[in-house]
Amino acid sequence: MTAPFPIRKECPPGACICERERLLQDIDADLRVLQLTLQEEKRLVERLENLVDLADLERMQARLHAQLGITLRIAPSLNEVRSMRGIGIVVDEQSGLCRKTRQAIPAAIRRSLEQRPEIAYAILNGNDLLRDA
Structure with a gap:
């Protein structure tokens, strides 16, 4: 079967x-x-490394x-959040999603959160973790 669009090359065996x-x-x-x-x-x-704010991340x-059917979930852990x-x-x-891509996406988002900690604070605040601060 051929796809009507260019597709990713296969990974090494x-x-x-x-x-x-x-x-x-x-x-x-x-x-x-x-x-x-x-x-x-x-x-x-x-x-993803150059996110502007939480709304940009959500978009x-x-x-x-x-567009790709990729489900990305971002939430604070159940334990304390001391760093990104x-x-x-x-x-x-997901079938067809390369292992390296599954690792590269979160790594890029973490780098963005480190550059703009206000996005991380907004994530925490959105989950009601900073209500007493």
Whole structure:
């Protein structure tokens, strides 16, 4: 089966568990995630590293889900949040989504949160963690 758009090249054998080939063989599969080529992934990571505010982050979450079907969840951990590592950033597993991409997206968001801590504070405040501060 061929897709009507350029798709991501396959990962080296044994390096990834993205199940790209199985996804391409499934007639009813959602192939949107395969549109994320290496060049597009670099643009996405750069965009995520340069977030402006919480609204911008939420727009990116919505766009990732709408355009690629990627579900991104961001929430403070159940324990104390002492650093940016205390904010949980999870990209749900999905067929066709490369392991490296699942790691690159949260890393880019963490770098953005470190550059603009007000976004992290807004996430914490949105979850009512700073109500007494």
